[in-house]
Amino acid sequence: MSPNHSISLSAYLEERKKITDDALERYLPPEENYPPVIFKAVRYSVFAGGKRIRPILCMASAEAAGGNVEPVLPVACALELIHTYSLIHDDLPAIDDDDYRRGRLTSHKLFGEDIAILAGDALLTEAFRLMSEIRLMEKIAPERLLAVIRDIAEAAGYFGMVGGQVVDVQSEGKTVESEVLHYIHTRKTGAMITAAVKAGAILANTGEVELNALVSYGRNVGLAFQIADDILNVEGDPTLLGKGTGSDAKRGKVTYPALMGLEASRKKAGELMESALFAITHFDYRADPLRMIAKYIVERKF
């Protein structure tokens, strides 16, 4: 980072998390709405202490492209709603069968499987409602909003996140080729992280060359994020993670450390971070948060 614009990473992430949380608080209906259980379930999972990395990347990308945070907020929050829905459905007994997430009971353990399924469905639906809000169009051209909705839907759907999850589920307990592992990681986590960066850039009205650079940054950071997650699942601190380590191995999940070992996984994550930084070399100081986040993603402890 340029010394003139130096800010602390933790202060930056905390400020951006707060901006996201405040916006989510405004966008989500209060629990008093009828029927209360669905709004309770939705808020329980959305406000479960997530790092808000997708919204933060979306905002940082918009700023790197010369835009502002405020008009990007609904889309940034929609990304978090989609992420939250995917966690609720992944935790279901029929999929990962997890009782805890971030140290708290999962949605189906607290509200029942029926409500957890429906809360996930509601969050996914609400993400698209939020992005198509008419009042957004005062600040953003509707063509751009539509392009962003399409990109995000593609990243979340059967050619993206859902496809990655399907292959992940089907690969459990099996030996898979590195191509399959790459497919899972780039789709399951990578696609939505790339979409977050791309959405910020499009909403900020960036040009083609800058857009491609930011998408390249997003792809590298997205894959690095998942590899770092895999590594943390092996050697992370359970107290910081809010869940036990070793769960991937127990479940026979395909991961980078399982396939190529911890050392090679760390090396790969580091290389991806370097590639992400290289992609945005020509951006000015406004891309410093993106640079900081790339390092954070690989070096984080939870």
Place this chain on the structure above:
Amino acid sequence: MSPNHSISLSAYLEERKKITDDALERYLPPEENYPPVIFKAVRYSVFAGGKRIRPILCMASAEAAGGNVEPVLPVACALELIHTYSLIHDDLPAIDDDDYRRGRLTSHKLFGEDIAILAGDALLTEAFRLMSEIRLMEKIAPERLLAVIRDIAEAAGYFGMVGGQVVDVQSEGKTVESEVLHYIHTRKTGAMITAAVKAGAILANTGEVELNALVSYGRNVGLAFQIADDILNVEGDPTLLGKGTGSDAKRGKVTYPALMGLEASRKKAGELMESALFAITHFDYRADPLRMIAKYIVERKF
């Protein structure tokens, strides 16, 4: 119907079902895509012999408002994808636990619960991708597309279909007030049928007065549709329905016949049909299909 434009109901519905099926065939990826199981599961449920009543209403509404069928098709098909996702998730063991639908195994019985959940998620996501396709904008102003996406998301979400389903699930086996039954029916089925009619009207660029008339038509037809469904579940022909009758009663579902009896339910459905017809009195012959569909919805045998 005006004698000059008289067409047979069954021929009309069949033609429109074919238009919808052909479009869905084009829009959905072939089963050869990777990972094949998700595309198999998606196609299995989408091509399960549905009546396509939501797409047909959307197209008929566009025509009543002076528009054409073709530019409306992606949105019409998106409505069917959302409807299909809701059926897959409703059938899950944690919700209605149904083994058969339309005489065939339900998605989770054939593909497993994990894939059924993910297939529903993929369909819901794909509906929004389809509606935000850039090439649509050549024919439809992006502002209108965004308005339609927002309306449909609202109708499908926690204030619409999902909300209705939540109250339905929570009311099983209980005695409920007629207000609760009304809530369930207007949200669970009515909201998306109204959204289908409204979407067609908005995409056809109709004026405010006509739009309101069509929305009123949609509300009445939507509620009538669900009451007719309830009645068929009591006295329908299981061979025509592709499922057993009496399942609502066995499960302790709240229905119109259970709350007010068959005779009063029939009367209510008839009154709603009349109100639907009244709402579009001032439309010309181009609204004749809508008039025909209103009668069909109440008088159908399956």
